[in-house]
Amino acid sequence: MIVGTVREIKNNEFRVGLTPEAAQELVAAGHDVLVEAGAGQGIGAGDEAYAKAGARIIPTAAEVFATADMIVKVKEPQAGERAMLREGQVLFTYLHLAPDPDQAHDLITSGAVCIAYETVTDASGGLPLLKPMSQVAGRMAIQAGATALEKANGGRGVLLGGVPGVLPGKVAIIGGGVVGFNAAQMAAGLGADVTILDRSAEVLERLGVHFEARAKTRFSNRANLAACVAEADLVIGAVLIPGAEAPKLVSREMLSTMKPGAVLVDVAIDQGGCFETSKPTTHAEPTYVVDGIVHYCVANMPGAVARTSTYALGNVTLPHVLKLAGLGWREALKRDKHLLAGLNVAHGKVTCAPVAEALELPFTDPADVLG
């Protein structure tokens, strides 16, 4: 198969879909690998590293899109990229379609076969291709929040860890999955006063056993959420209902109960965000203020630590890339129901139930498009 990767063009996105090491594995398996010139620059991988791995360097993204049977990317295709997709071409990348009707429309009309990293599952009910980026984003959420809390950045001037004689800052983390766990680790490590809210008893128990006295856990209902948000210096939004648009858990009204200069970091923004006042921002301009509360809503947080993130992502995507390239998408998805769960759009049909529901589009069972 001809497998292509292109330079990411989303604002301040420096990750890349294939590392030189991944290209080498694909070439060793007998595939032809096309890499847009400069695609690996953001992780310090020059064209010569890809050429040495056996890949062909192609001057433009347009040529890669025109030739490759499968495009492996990181972020959802931007409008110009969507226009280059072809009927039957495989696209393997993050899509986050539920809050993005324009992208969904373009993918449907392209006729391409679009497999989303974030809805691929595993035997234990996890999301293995989302997990490494959630680990990165969870850890980064505390760094980002701590910076936003600085007075010069619009924050209330609180040091999360406090100092001897002065209490630490309060961090409320809504959602105790991968993002929430990693955020809690960082916040507890700094010495902050951490509370994690979740509505899964199993998740709360696991967190309680792990963190013991270093973090509190609290069931996520309206009353507890309102109390934690009102008290917090920093709130991290880390909920997920796989494939679906994030529930809006913090209303604009609740902002008036918060301390002026407190910070909201909405990691769940790629699924539409879990605060009513969230709107996607970029690394170039990551924050804005609503009613005196600083909002950080960067939809591609891991892009800022591109080297760590690219290798962490590549470790989990490569086995699937090899499978798709070796067997073709139909056979690969027939043999692997967890990869099949990643199929969001194929030949003009929406094959992911939560996406179809969120966008009010007809749903087609993915098994029906496998032939």
Ligand SMILES: NC(=O)C1=CN([C@@H]2O[C@H](COP(=O)(O)OP(=O)(O)OC[C@H]3O[C@@H](n4cnc5c(N)ncnc54)[C@H](O)[C@@H]3O)[C@@H](O)[C@H]2O)C=CC1
């Ligand atoms: N902005 C960015 O750059 C990135 C964003 N993300 C996003 O972060 C979000 C979280 O991802 P993960 O931690 O991997 O998901 P996860 O599935 O591991 O955890 C989500 C948690 O939310 C909980 N939850 C669901 N509804 C809730 C509610 N009403 N109240 C409290 N908890 C609730 C679930 O029980 C679960 O424990 C996703 O939207 C993901 O796409 C992930 C990586 C990067």
Ligand SMILES: CC(=O)C(=O)O
């Ligand atoms: C998961 C995701 O959206 C990202 O890594 O950018």
Ligand SMILES: [Mg+2]
């Ligand atoms: Mg994202």
